[in-house]
Amino acid sequence: MATDFEFRKQVLDMHMSGVIKYCYQCNRCTDNCPVAEVTDNAYNPRQNILNALLGFKDAIFSAEKIAIWGCTVCDTCDEVCPQSIELTEIFKLLKNHSVANGDAPDFYYLQAKTIFENAKAVPSQPAIERRREQLGLPTVAAPDINELTTLLKNMGIDKKLKGE
Amino acid sequence: MAEFKMFEGCMIGNRIPFIEASCRKVFDKLGIATSQAPFSCCPDPTGFANFDNDGWLAIGARNLALAESEGKDIISLCNGCSNTLKLVNHTLKHDNLKKDKINKELSKIGKEYKGTIDVKHFVSVLKDELEKIKSYTVKPLSGLKVACHPGCHYMRPSEVMETDDPMHPIDLKEIVAACGATVVDYGEETLCCGSSVSNAYEDHGMAILKKKMDAMKKAGADCLVVNCPACFQQFDGKQRDLSKKFEEEFKIPILYISELIALGMGIPADELGTKFHRTRVSDILEKIG
Numbered sequence: 001m002a003t004d005f006e007f008r009k010q011v012l013d014m015h016m017s018g019v020i021k022y023c024y025q026c027n028r029c030t031d032n033c034p035v036a037e038v039t040d041n042a043y044n045p046r047q048n049i050l051n052a053l054l055g056f057k058d059a060i061f062s063a064e065k066i067a068i069w070g071c072t073v074c075d076t077c078d079e080v081c082p083q084s085i086e087l088t089e090i091f092k093l094l095k096n097h098s099v100a101n102g103d104a105p106d107f108y109y110l111q112a113k114t115i116f117e118n119a120k121a122v123p124s125q126p127a128i129e130r131r132r133e134q135l136g137l138p139t140v141a142a143p144d145i146n147e148l149t150t151l152l153k154n155m156g157i158d159k160k161l162k163g164e
Numbered sequence: 165m166a167e168f169k170m171f172e173g174c175m176i177g178n179r180i181p182f183i184e185a186s187c188r189k190v191f192d193k194l195g196i197a198t199s200q201a202p203f204s205c206c207p208d209p210t211g212f213a214n215f216d217n218d219g220w221l222a223i224g225a226r227n228l229a230l231a232e233s234e235g236k237d238i239i240s241l242c243n244g245c246s247n248t249l250k251l252v253n254h255t256l257k258h259d260n261l262k263k264d265k266i267n268k269e270l271s272k273i274g275k276e277y278k279g280t281i282d283v284k285h286f287v288s289v290l291k292d293e294l295e296k297i298k299s300y301t302v303k304p305l306s307g308l309k310v311a312c313h314p315g316c317h318y319m320r321p322s323e324v325m326e327t328d329d330p331m332h333p334i335d336l337k338e339i340v341a342a343c344g345a346t347v348v349d350y351g352e353e354t355l356c357c358g359s360s361v362s363n364a365y366e367d368h369g370m371a372i373l374k375k376k377m378d379a380m381k382k383a384g385a386d387c388l389v390v391n392c393p394a395c396f397q398q399f400d401g402k403q404r405d406l407s408k409k410f411e412e413e414f415k416i417p418i419l420y421i422s423e424l425i426a427l428g429m430g431i432p433a434d435e436l437g438t439k440f441h442r443t444r445v446s447d448i449l450e451k452i453g
Contacts, residue, residue, distance in 0.1 A: 016259070034355055034356050034358070034372050034375075035361055035368055035372070038368050038371035038372055038375075039368055065364075066364075066365065069364050069365075070361060070364075070365060070368065071360075071361070072210075072356050072358065072359075072360040072361035072368075072369075072372070073209065073210040073214075073316070073360045074316040074320070074356035074360070075316055075317070075320035075321045075330075076316070076320070076354070076356070078320065078321045079320055079321070079322060079330045079331055080331075086321065088321070092213060092214055092217055093217070095214035095215075096214065096215070096216060096217055099214070099215050099216065104214075104215070105363070105364035107211070107363040107364055108211060108214060108215050108363075108364075109215075111208065111211045111212060111215070112211075112212060112215045112216070115204075115205045115207055115212060115223075119204040119205060120174045120177075120178060120204065120205045121174040121175070121205045121207065121208055121211065121212070122174035122175055122177075122178040122179050123178060124177075124178050125178060128178055128179060128181060131181055131182075131437075131440075132181045132184075134437075135181060135182060135184075135185040135435075135437050136185065136435075137181055137184055137185055137188070138200060140172070140177045140178065140200075141200040141201055141202040141203070142202055143202050143203060143204040143205075144202060144204075147226075147273050148204050148223065148226070150272070150273055151222055151223070151226065151269060151270070151272075151273050152219055152222075152223075154269055154272055154273075155216075155218060155219055155222060155269055157216050157219040160215070160216060
């Protein structure tokens with residue numbers, strides 16, 4: 001298995017203090033991971049940290065999608081890690097790479113597109129607006145969609161979205 | 165108490181607004197003043213952050229800048245929104261390179277992030293008002309056995325959230341007790357609801373949900389109290405599917421903590437819109453009379 005040094009550098013840069021280097025593979029993250037439990041370790045945070053630390057980019061991104069996207073972002077691993085590694089931050093980097101490769105599950109592209117076009121992950125709907133009125137609630141303050149779209153376009157994030 | 169900018173979030177504002185209704189009524193009683201701002205999506209810490217981290221920081225920083233321009237702290241009704249806004253605030257306060265990068269993008273749309281305001285989850289505001297909640301509770305909820313689910317992002321990652329004990333949370337329990345109800349421990353309080361993994365792997369989310377529901381059913385809970393709209397949707401919206409999938413009956417009503425407090429304050433269920441829940445709240449309403 002080949003080490004990708006550029007990728008490894010990105011992983012190491014996620015923690016300014018460099019704590020990821022002190023992972024000794026105790027498996028406490030996987031032992032406490034709710035998804036590892038229900039998938040018989042098909043999602044395995046300890047394995048992801050090991051592969052990331054060694055720069056094994058191919059091993060991470062050529063595996064089944066669940067190896068990265070099984071994470072439910074509960075931050076439990078961060079809390080139980082004896083070395084205070086913020087595992088979820090590392091996993092976010094892996095997911096960002098997967099998105100850029102075009103390999104993420106559909107949901108993530110759909111949600112990003114909804115936010116890009118509406119400035120909200122759940123756009124305003126007439127039926128809900130009526131319900132708000134019935135409940136005596138004020139209309140939701142409308143976000144500046146143009147401004148948000150411009151911000152994301154300037155950052156090139158629109159290029160990561162997928163077509164219809 | 166100074167006025168907060170209300171951050172109701174996409175899910176509550178545009179899908180399940182009855183939660184905002186109970187929150188606003190409770191805030192009014194307790195003297196917590198709020199005003200609106202044209203916030204965008206926070207954006208979702210379990211979704212958009214995984215799509216593009218810098219984009220997530222930029223949108224979050226823009227929302228913070230909107231509140232900063234009025235010099236007011238944000239009160240969030242949602243675990244996801246408070247998680248994102250606190251994480252973005254924390255990251256940009258501790259990483260100058262990132263802050264400069266994000267501000268360079270924000271300057272092109274006429275905004276600037278300064279890092280001058282705080283973000284509060286409404287539960288951490290309410291838990292400082294326990295005496296007031298007690299004094300406004302006119303309808304005794306005694307005898308009501310309540311299981312609590314504060315949700316992952318109310319207290320994790322603890323270094324940033326700075327609210328409750330990350331693995332042994334008590335804030336929500338204290339509020340439930342202040343309403344006069346009985347807290348039921350079920351041993352899986354800190355387990356995720358399974359909402360986020362369901363976005364890509366529905367079956368795994370359901371397996372986690374079952375583990376939670378089994379535990380609270382066994383503990384004899386009359387209802388479950390939550391403080392996150394994603395968790396609410398998972399427990400309230402998917403319970404019927406769960407019963408079907410595992411051929412086992414689950415019928416535990418789900419209440420937002422603000423709804424429980426409001427019911428204790430004697431606010432009629434009609435005004436709270438509890439009929440819009442998917443689980444049957446009527447059993448609880450009968451029980452508390």
